[in-house]
Amino acid sequence: MTTTTDPSYVDPALINPRALRLVEAFKDALARLRDEEGLTFDDLNAVTDLFQQLQKATGAPLALVAMPLYGELFQGGRDGYTPSEDVKSPTVIPGSPRIDNPGTLPMRPDEPGTPLIVSGRVLDGHGQPLAGARLEIYHAANNGNYSGLYDDGVPKYNLRGHLFTDADGHYTFTTVTPVAYADEYAMAIDSVVEAAAALGRSLYRPAHIHYEVHHPDLITPWFGEIYFKGDPVIPVDFVGSKLAHPALQADTALHENPEDIAAHGFQGPYRTMEFDFVLKTRTSPDTITPKGEKA
Incomplete structure (x- = not known):
């Protein structure tokens, strides 16, 4: 039996308004850094790569690194x-x-x-x-x-x-x-x-x-x-x-x-x-x- 699901459907009960606000605020902050400080995608990649190297070398959780x-x-x-x-x-x-x-x-x-x-x-x-x-x-x-x-x-x-x-x-x-x-x-x-x-x-x-x-x-x-x-x-x-x-x-x-x-x-x-x-x-x-x- 095949069940057809509307691909645009999101269960309203699962939406977290606070998470939405925080994600949007974080994106806005990144946008300001892009416009005011010249932040690039390569900059973000460089930072994440550095943290991954530290995490691998030290074994510490990524959040701690x-x-x-x-x-x-x-x-x-x-x-x-x-x-x-x-x-x-x-x-x-x-x-x-x-x-x-x-x-x-x-x-x-x-x-x-x-x-x-x-x-x-x-x-x-x-x-x-x-x-x-x-x-x-x-x-x-x-x-x-x-x-x-x-x-x-x-x-x-x-x-x-x-x-x-x-x-x-x-x-x-x-x-x-x-x-x-x-x-x-x-x-x-x-x-x-x-x-x-x-x-x-x-x-x-x-x-x-x-x-x-x-x-x-x-x-x-x-x-x-x-x-x-x-x-x-x-x-x-x-x-x-x-x-x-x-x-x-x-x-x-x-x-x-x-x-x-x-x-x-x-x-x-x-x-x-x-x-x-x-x-x-x-x-x-x-x-x-x-x-x-x-x-």
């Missing part, structure tokens, strides 16, 4: 709260061990790097502490590798752990100071290196620590990276200079006093880093004035 194009647009922070990336990093590994507060991230006995003591608070929009907030914390080792992602003999949860804030919202942990790193697979692609240079960017990522913050009162969990204020790699970061929002750059200090070093049980100079998270809860105001800014 393309994130330098759009990531900073959706970062948030315009409401005064600590900007969130609202997306889980592909380098996260569930099930990290719990550490004390204060505590120390799991690390090898000979873990290379300068000791780093990180502290801060988790607060709501009224400046009140969020007690019992769970902080998932991890970062790359000195060679730029994240534990558990490579068959390199490094313990799965090296430099990974989680803790809970105390009654005053405080957290403190010790680790080693992260360093800038570049993806070796991306560095091996000549066209990627050339594209970064053409944009005046480095293929290195600034040093950073990954966090996830979870608490029952939060509207959504917080996901993101905290950077080091004054890091010279931030302005040339390939994923976009605006990605390291000023509100995501922490104050740090180097300590070299021998008595201070001995009191903390270190063998040499160490660093400290302070960072407060200000996050929106169900009872927080829609917008706040960030610390250090005038209302």
